[in-house]
Amino acid sequence: MATEAQEYMNGLRPGPLTREIPECMRDKYTIIQTVLDVLTFLMLAIGHVIQGIYKSIVGVPKKDLQGSIALVTGGGGGLGSLIALRLARLGCVIVLWDINERGQ
Ligand SMILES: NC(=O)c1ccc[n+]([C@@H]2O[C@H](COP(=O)([O-])OP(=O)(O)OC[C@H]3O[C@@H](n4cnc5c(N)ncnc54)[C@H](O)[C@@H]3O)[C@@H](O)[C@H]2O)c1
Incomplete structure (x- = not known):
């Protein structure tokens, strides 16, 4: 029986969905999740940079x-x-x- 600690040691993040994903799909899920994490990070970072530039030009009330x-x-x-x-x-x-x- 796989515990969360074992799953994490195999490179899988413990999370609510990890247990529901069939074993054969877990590698793909991990890759997709990583890509989504990176995209989310980039979108947030770009958003904050744009917000910072806007505030430095327009100013803050x-x-x-x-x-x-x-x-x-x-x-x-x-x-x-x-x-x-x-x-x-x-x-x-x-x-x-x-x-x-x-x-x-
Ligand atoms: N001066 C700087 O360039 C600088 C830069 C970064 C951070 N800081 C930090 O900002 C704070 C103030 O710096 P500063 O240069 O004005 O220091 P300061 O020593 O000139 O003034 C500190 C004042 O706080 C009072 N004080 C000390 N302990 C107190 C207590 N327990 N309750 C109430 N008042 C107390 C002192 O009597 C003094 O009037 C410090 O915590 C300092 O580490 C200062």
Whole structure:
């Protein structure tokens, strides 16, 4: 009796369809499945590349942060304080969180 581990060791992916496919068809199924996987990967990759190019040319609509509340951890200095200043300029209510009470 073939277990899933044995099927996997023979080069077959364990999956819901593997057991339903006759033994004589399993090689073909594996090849077809691999081709489909590669095609799916290529289509998704090309889709993401096209999407990235489109967004870099057309741009992405920016979210309006006016009146939003922003909690900035480590906002007493460094990048946190810069982020807090940027968010404040965009109209956010800033809550600063830092272990350094004095800040910089
Ligand atoms: N500066 C860079 O180029 C850079 C690049 C990549 C990632 N980072 C990461 O971004 C973060 C901030 O970098 P930075 O350069 O602004 O560092 P920083 O040391 O200048 O500022 C960190 C701030 O966080 C505060 N802080 C530390 N522990 C805290 C805690 N437990 N709770 C609340 N506040 C705390 C500190 O008091 C300080 O004000 C770090 O995690 C750093 O590793 C920085």
